[in-house]
Amino acid sequence: xxxxxxxxxTPNQRRPVVCTRGVLHRxxxxxxxxQGDTKxxxxxxxxxAGTKKNENPEKACIEVIWKPKTGQSGKPEREYEMVLKxxxxxxxxxxxxxxxxxxxxxxxxxxxxxxxxxxxNAACSALVDAGIPLKHLAVAICxxxxxxxxxxxxxxxxxxxxxxxxxxxVFPNSIISVLPDGSKRPGGEAxxxxxxxxxxxxxxxxxxxFSCVKLGxxxxxxxxxxxxxxLKLKAGNDPSKxx
Amino acid sequence: MVESAKxxxxxxxxxxxxxxxxxxxxxxxxxxxxxxxxxxARPLGKARDTSLALGAVASADGSALAKIGSTTMLxxxxxxxxxxxxxxxxxxxxxxxxxMPAICSPIVRPGRPAEAAPVVSxxxxxxxxxxxxxxxxxxxxxxxxxxWMAYLDIYCLDADGALFDAALLAAVAAFSHLQIPVVSLNxxxxxxxxSKESEGEKPKNKPVNEEKRKLKLRSIPFGLTCIIHxxxxxxxPTAEEESIMETLITIVLDSSYQLVSLYKPxxxxxxxxxxxxxxxxxxxxxxxxxxxxxxxxxxxxxxx
Numbered sequence: 001x002x003x004x005x006x007x008x009x010t011p012n013q014r015r016p017v018v019c020t021r022g023v024l025h026r027x028x029x030x031x032x033x034x035q036g037d038t039k040x041x042x043x044x045x046x047x048x049a050g051t052k053k054n055e056n057p058e059k060a061c062i063e064v065i066w067k068p069k070t071g072q073s074g075k076p077e078r079e080y081e082m083v084l085k086x087x088x089x090x091x092x093x094x095x096x097x098x099x100x101x102x103x104x105x106x107x108x109x110x111x112x113x114x115x116x117x118x119x120x121n122a123a124c125s126a127l128v129d130a131g132i133p134l135k136h137l138a139v140a141i142c143x144x145x146x147x148x149x150x151x152x153x154x155x156x157x158x159x160x161x162x163x164x165x166x167x168x169x170v171f172p173n174s175i176i177s178v179l180p181d182g183s184k185r186p187g188g189e190a191x192x193x194x195x196x197x198x199x200x201x202x203x204x205x206x207x208x209x210f211s212c213v214k215l216g217x218x219x220x221x222x223x224x225x226x227x228x229x230x231l232k233l234k235a236g237n238d239p240s241k242x243x
Numbered sequence: 244m245v246e247s248a249k250x251x252x253x254x255x256x257x258x259x260x261x262x263x264x265x266x267x268x269x270x271x272x273x274x275x276x277x278x279x280x281x282x283x284a285r286p287l288g289k290a291r292d293t294s295l296a297l298g299a300v301a302s303a304d305g306s307a308l309a310k311i312g313s314t315t316m317l318x319x320x321x322x323x324x325x326x327x328x329x330x331x332x333x334x335x336x337x338x339x340x341x342x343m344p345a346i347c348s349p350i351v352r353p354g355r356p357a358e359a360a361p362v363v364s365x366x367x368x369x370x371x372x373x374x375x376x377x378x379x380x381x382x383x384x385x386x387x388x389x390x391w392m393a394y395l396d397i398y399c400l401d402a403d404g405a406l407f408d409a410a411l412l413a414a415v416a417a418f419s420h421l422q423i424p425v426v427s428l429n430x431x432x433x434x435x436x437x438s439k440e441s442e443g444e445k446p447k448n449k450p451v452n453e454e455k456r457k458l459k460l461r462s463i464p465f466g467l468t469c470i471i472h473x474x475x476x477x478x479x480p481t482a483e484e485e486s487i488m489e490t491l492i493t494i495v496l497d498s499s500y501q502l503v504s505l506y507k508p509x510x511x512x513x514x515x516x517x518x519x520x521x522x523x524x525x526x527x528x529x530x531x532x533x534x535x536x537x538x539x540x541x542x543x544x545x546x547x
Contacts (some may be wrong), residue, residue, distance in 0.1 A: 082508060090509040170509075205501055206523055209505060
């Protein structure tokens with residue numbers, strides 16, 4: 001192996017993912033998502049009547065509140081809120097409930113790297129749990145560029161700090177469609193190849209970015225299957241969760 | 244119905260252009276895009292006219308005023324002496340703050356901070372720090388005892404789209420204009436700034452940093468924001484375009500065309516690889532333009 005990782009993983013190996021839905025009693029939808037030692041709880045409240053100022057009342061409004069593990073929320077949290085809000089806006093069907101606000105509260109339980117992807121995955125599961133109409137799911141992944149030019153997936157906090165660069169990527173999950181080419185767009189490229197969100201830190205060559213995208217896309221496909229299965233499971237054994 | 248899908252029979256022939264623009268903003272823009280032109284007569288891939296003036300704030304140690312179209316940013320740097328952190332005894336520090344006062348846009352209300360301001364602020368400091376443009380060791384004065392703290396404040400005077408690009412341009416220009424004040428050690432071992440008034444008298448103590456008054460900037464980052472709408476890419480959008488077509492992608496490349504940041508926060512359109520590559524090609528072109536503008540501004544400054 002060219003890259004030695006502290007926890008003995010191979011470069012393409014993600015940490016084990018645990019997703020539990022309906023963890024909070026009072027929330028309209030909730031989910032906890034853990035990737036190794038990174039853990040986030042997301043709660044969804046809404047849709048409530050009315051939108052905030054400067055928001056389009058003809059569409060549903062998404063509000064994200066990010067609570068850090070300790071201390072007050074500052075600039076990084078504001079940025080996470082904005083990225084999360086815009087990402088979720090792009091997967092929600094905003095025209096179904098116009099002039100309403102859906103609040104998503106993200107509580108960080110533990111940060112051990114890849115925090116934003118973890119929160120996006122948690123928020124997505126929580127939205128499904130709350131029954132908010134979605135176009136498709138979003139799956140988020142973190143890729144890291146090592147000094148030697150190799151890419152590793154789903155880094156821990158320590159790995160993230162020592163890296164040359166890292167990329168957070170969010171892809172749509174593949175849609176299982178009745179039509180044979182349901183998930184193809186006119187150009188012939190599959191929808192799940194499009195990037196919803198990309199946030200990068202650190203300097204890298206343009207080609208390195210695309211190799212991150214390629215690896216991330218493969219990992220996102222795996223994650224996407226995991227999410228689909230875990231959602232199916234839950235839907236089977238809890239019919240009481242309505243409204 | 245077929246005709247309206249083509250965008251030909253959509254009331255546009257029956258009403259005034261301004262009314263059509265307000266009532267059907269998206270269709271108004273799409274009809275321009277069909278003709279490969281934008282409402283302000285720019286081709287799709289062209290950025291607005293950009294100007295840069297160094298030394299706009301006389302009281303600051305380094306400052307610059309950047310204009311991209313009508314988006315205006317004023318950046319100023321104030322240097323202060325501080326004790327460096329224990330972990331990094333021979334490094335200085337920079338603190339970047341982006342302000343959006345109520346004057347810049349109708350969306351910003353006085354008293355309430357704008358939503359975008361902390362996000363741009365964070366993005367700017369991430370970009371400037373991770374690009375490696377500055378060597379923080381150059382900001383050191385006496386190892387473990389004293390180092391420079393550079394406070395960079397960027398004020399948005401007119402917010403007409405592509406805020407981050409203009410703010411980044413103003414920030415790097417302010418750093419290239421920065422003149423570090425001369426300081427000396429006094430008898431108590433404390434750092435004192437050489438004031439202009441005492442220049443005539445013979446200084447009692449030797450200045451610490453007489454020769455290194457300018458920072459060496461390596462690989463300067465430049466940004467370009469594009470809108471992705473269907474198969475079109477619109478470089479350097481105005482505020483109106485940003486509000487109508489919501490998928491933004493900001494690419495920051497440094498002077499050697501390495502990717503410093505590729506930032507696409509959501510948006511209804513997905514970014515496929517060919518589109519991203521086109522955006523990167525546009526940014527490469529833009530880096531060249533901005534580099535020339537910055538060099539000219541520095542030359543103008545030296546002539547004066």
